[in-house]
Amino acid sequence: MQLTQGVLEFCKYHGLGNDFILVDNRHQEEPVITAEQAVKLCDRNFGIGGDGVIFALPAKGNVDYSMRIFNSDGSEPEMCGNGIRCLARFVAEKDSEAPRTYKVHTLAGLIQPELLRDGQVCVDMGEPILDAQDIPTTLPPTEGDTVVKAPLTIHGKTWLMTCVSMGNPHAITFGGAGERIKVADLDIFTIGPLFEVHQVFPVRTNTEFVEVVDRGHVKMVVWERGAGRTLACGTGACATVVAGVLEGKTDRNCRVDLPGGPLQIEWRESNNHVYMTGPAELVFAGSWLSAQGLRPATDINFAEQLNSPVEARQKAVYGWVTLKDSIYAFTSSPDADAVASGSYIDAVHTVSNFGQLRVSTAAAFDDAEQMYAAGYLEGWLSAERIYDYYINTHEYFLHQLNASLPVPMKWLEDQDSWVRQQAESESTPYWAYMKALLAQFDGMVAGYQARSDAAGDGSRIPPLTKADFLFTNGNGELYDILDGLQPTDYDSMPAHQLRATLALSGRCSALVKVTGDLSDLLMGHSTWDTYSSMSKLYKHYHFALHNPAVAAQRMSFSSYPGELFSDDDMYMMDSQLVVLSTTNHIYNMSLFNLLTPQSLVSWQRVRAANALATNGSQWSSYLDVHNSGTYNNQYMVVDLKKFRPGHDLQPGVLWVAEQIPGLVKAADMTETLSRGYFPSFNVPYFPEIYRRSGFPALKARQEARGADYADAASWLSYQLAPRAKIFRRDAGKVADLASLKKIMRHNNYKDDPYSNGDPIAAICGRGDLDPANPVPKGCFDSKVTSYKLALALEAEVVNGPTTAYHLPPFRWTKQFDDVMHQGQAQVFDYEFERQTPVLDGGAVQK
Numbered sequence: 001m002q003l004t005q006g007v008l009e010f011c012k013y014h015g016l017g018n019d020f021i022l023v024d025n026r027h028q029e030e031p032v033i034t035a036e037q038a039v040k041l042c043d044r045n046f047g048i049g050g051d052g053v054i055f056a057l058p059a060k061g062n063v064d065y066s067m068r069i070f071n072s073d074g075s076e077p078e079m080c081g082n083g084i085r086c087l088a089r090f091v092a093e094k095d096s097e098a099p100r101t102y103k104v105h106t107l108a109g110l111i112q113p114e115l116l117r118d119g120q121v122c123v124d125m126g127e128p129i130l131d132a133q134d135i136p137t138t139l140p141p142t143e144g145d146t147v148v149k150a151p152l153t154i155h156g157k158t159w160l161m162t163c164v165s166m167g168n169p170h171a172i173t174f175g176g177a178g179e180r181i182k183v184a185d186l187d188i189f190t191i192g193p194l195f196e197v198h199q200v201f202p203v204r205t206n207t208e209f210v211e212v213v214d215r216g217h218v219k220m221v222v223w224e225r226g227a228g229r230t231l232a233c234g235t236g237a238c239a240t241v242v243a244g245v246l247e248g249k250t251d252r253n254c255r256v257d258l259p260g261g262p263l264q265i266e267w268r269e270s271n272n273h274v275y276m277t278g279p280a281e282l283v284f285a286g287s288w289l290s291a292q293g294l295r296p297a298t299d300i301n302f303a304e305q306l307n308s309p310v311e312a313r314q315k316a317v318y319g320w321v322t323l324k325d326s327i328y329a330f331t332s333s334p335d336a337d338a339v340a341s342g343s344y345i346d347a348v349h350t351v352s353n354f355g356q357l358r359v360s361t362a363a364a365f366d367d368a369e370q371m372y373a374a375g376y377l378e379g380w381l382s383a384e385r386i387y388d389y390y391i392n393t394h395e396y397f398l399h400q401l402n403a404s405l406p407v408p409m410k411w412l413e414d415q416d417s418w419v420r421q422q423a424e425s426e427s428t429p430y431w432a433y434m435k436a437l438l439a440q441f442d443g444m445v446a447g448y449q450a451r452s453d454a455a456g457d458g459s460r461i462p463p464l465t466k467a468d469f470l471f472t473n474g475n476g477e478l479y480d481i482l483d484g485l486q487p488t489d490y491d492s493m494p495a496h497q498l499r500a501t502l503a504l505s506g507r508c509s510a511l512v513k514v515t516g517d518l519s520d521l522l523m524g525h526s527t528w529d530t531y532s533s534m535s536k537l538y539k540h541y542h543f544a545l546h547n548p549a550v551a552a553q554r555m556s557f558s559s560y561p562g563e564l565f566s567d568d569d570m571y572m573m574d575s576q577l578v579v580l581s582t583t584n585h586i587y588n589m590s591l592f593n594l595l596t597p598q599s600l601v602s603w604q605r606v607r608a609a610n611a612l613a614t615n616g617s618q619w620s621s622y623l624d625v626h627n628s629g630t631y632n633n634q635y636m637v638v639d640l641k642k643f644r645p646g647h648d649l650q651p652g653v654l655w656v657a658e659q660i661p662g663l664v665k666a667a668d669m670t671e672t673l674s675r676g677y678f679p680s681f682n683v684p685y686f687p688e689i690y691r692r693s694g695f696p697a698l699k700a701r702q703e704a705r706g707a708d709y710a711d712a713a714s715w716l717s718y719q720l721a722p723r724a725k726i727f728r729r730d731a732g733k734v735a736d737l738a739s740l741k742k743i744m745r746h747n748n749y750k751d752d753p754y755s756n757g758d759p760i761a762a763i764c765g766r767g768d769l770d771p772a773n774p775v776p777k778g779c780f781d782s783k784v785t786s787y788k789l790a791l792a793l794e795a796e797v798v799n800g801p802t803t804a805y806h807l808p809p810f811r812w813t814k815q816f817d818d819v820m821h822q823g824q825a826q827v828f829d830y831e832f833e834r835q836t837p838v839l840d841g842g843a844v845q846k
């Protein structure tokens with residue numbers, strides 16, 4: 001927070017519409033504004049507007065922070081349930097090293113909010129206070145010292161009151177004797193104030209009016225002490241469930257519906273603590289310009305120095321990597337002499353559920369130093385997500401694919417030794433680049449490890465080895481290495497299994513499209529894989545390499561934590577190349593005999609091609625350098641330099657390169673593109689690649705088994721695969737980003753004849769909706785860009801399975817419990833969001 005005389009910077013948050021002005025007060029013990037100023041701030045006409053002002057104060061004793069709050073009338077309550085969820089989000093967004101669980105000191109004692117992966121906050125609210133004197137209330141206790149269903153006459157009616165303190169006082173009523181409340185019928189503005197100031201409540205009270213839906217679900221409206229009618233009250237919801245249990249009306253685990261939305265409350269029997277789970281949202285940040293008489297303060301957050309809008313700053317974590325006496329170190333303080341600097345925004349803070357990583361390096365250092373530091377920074381900043389992604393994919397290989405990993409991992413380790421020896425002994429610019437790339441890999445391992453060490457034992461960042469990073473970066477290779485070791489027996493699969501296996505073994509749909517008048521070039525990509533991989537991280541690298549062969553210093557790409565390549569693939573370079581790919585399966589087992597670890601794996605070849613190539617032809621040649629024959633893709637390389645909007649397409653706008661073990665076949669496909677589009681859907685385009693990969697042989701064998709098998713085998717046809725048909729029918733409708741998004745998310749399986757009722761048979765297929773065998777696999781993200789956006793290295797992206805045509809958002813429900821998805825959202829229902837190399841947001845085109 002920056003405080004200058006007369007200006008108060010603040011953030012506006014709400015928890016279910018219970019809204020607060022959050023002030024970063026961590027530099028001093030006393031709130032920087034007075035109770036009177038809080039009243040002005042909360043005024044909805046003459047101020048910012050809010051139900052209260054909350055201060056994040058320095059730690060007291062063995063806690064992380066202290067919290068204080070002023071109600072909108074200037075009174076100071078002991079606690080605020082919705083407010084503490086907002087506080088947890090607020091400090092997490094300010095702190096580079098935010099823990100996930102905070103210990104917060106309040107006037108009601110120690111309260112512990114925990115940030116959940118899905119963005120919700122679960123708060124351990126401590127034990128309820130039931131003793132009448134301590135609440136306090138002068139209503140006569142009815143059970144021991146507790147006030148349960150005590151009659152109180154207000155406004156001509158006798159209400160049965162149960163009194164509970166959650167640090168602050170609450171009076172709860174479910175109605176009068178023999179009469180139940182209907183919350184919709186209450187005149188809360190008339191009766192609320194009468195309860196608040198009634199003499200039986202010596203320090204006033206918050207009052208909750210409750211309607212029971214069933215034992216696990218109530219509706220509640222609240223009149224708050226010092227704030228009046230609010231849309232939600234966290235302490236009030238907790239007190240309500242405690243009262244419901246005391247009165248025998250609800251279970252200990254109960255949903256409380258408030259006017260602003262639901263809270264889940266549990267009064268746990270084992271420890272007598274109450275737990276509240278609900279959302280907290282940042283609404284805006286701003287400066288209050290009439291803040292005369294603020295208590296002086298000096299703290300200036302380094303993030304202010306970075307030129308980016310307030311909202312992005314709130315979410316971003318910044319970092320620098322320094323190099324002194326041959327030691328690389330991370331710092332969260334700006335350092336003008338740093339080798340690498342950058343920012344990281346976790347996926348939970350984005351509307352697309354794509355995290356964002358930006359790393360740039362300084363020309364004062366040599367190439368390997370720059371890339372080592374870049375890797376170090378990435379490893380440090382994204383460490384938590386690296387671990388999530390690693391553990392989810394590793395478990396997937398072990399328990400879903402039942403893969404035996406020792407032999408393939410040995411292959412990857414041998415390959416790693418080979419490439420390092422080559423990089424040492426070869427002195428060409430190509431190998432100099434490879435050496436720097438390996439430094440980036442080593443830096444990432446070291447940065448992750450340093451962060452893990454700093455986090456300590458038992459943290460969410462356990463140690464990972466170099467081999468674990470070889471696994472993460474080599475997961476595309478592993479599929480092929482494993483296929484070579486454990487061939488799949490397609491010939492004895494039942495038809496349904498055959499169809500699902502063929503449909504889900506490919507990875508991705510892509511489209512390159514020109515508009516009818518050749519005024520625009522549109523490129524889209526949707527990833528298909530196991531949903532356990534849905535930890536997306538969009539990366540923007542900006543290096544200042546000295547290698548004269550380097551054509552691209554900037555690269556922006558959709559990726560995953562811990563991977564130094566896209567994997568999807570979708571890359572944009574400042575050499576004005578755009579690269580997309582989809583994977584082609586190898587069905588011809590004999591090709592696997594050509595695999596050798598004395599080769600360059602795909603991520604290494606692709607990164608080198610991206611850095612060194614200036615056109616599609618060169619890019620394809622680089623792909624063929626020491627081809628490992630693993631992760632065999634169809635690559636589309638678009639050269640924006642060759643495209644002039646509104647003019648005839650010149651040769652070289654689109655190159656397509658396909659790799660199999662022992663061969664890369666590539667050609668200029670601009671002429672095909674000039675007719676409208678080039679689709680990509682996991683079936684090879686070049687007849688030689690198609691034949692050698694074993695597609696026709698497998699297709700013929702399955703067709704011979706009967707009609708159902710022939711139908712499944714259509715997935716192996718270049719012309720009649722379901723996605724080929726849909727692209728052929730619908731690509732002509734793609735004229736702008738909006739229609740490109742539509743086709744890349746297309747899944748209308750209930751009505752589309754080309755899907756024939758199969759939710760997987762779509763551009764963005766969903767295996768989880770397959771009624772015969774639901775599996776959390778299929779299409780889970782989409783990225784789109786246009787000529788102009790790609791020139792600026794920009795794209796619009798969304799993570800999660802499609803919700804097109806009113807499909808339900810994907811949820812990690814119990815039926816998918818066996819598939820590990822640590823750190824992922826529970827429900828995937830996100831929006832497209834602009835990715836830009838500079839941290840400045842960007843408008844999303846609908």
Ligand SMILES: N[C@@H](CCC[C@H](N)C(=O)O)C(=O)O
Pocket residue numbers: 018071076077078079080081082083168169206224225226227230232233234235236
């Ligand atoms: N809305 C808050 C409670 C705020 C304090 C209350 N008005 C009081 O004076 O006790 C919540 O969410 O708990």
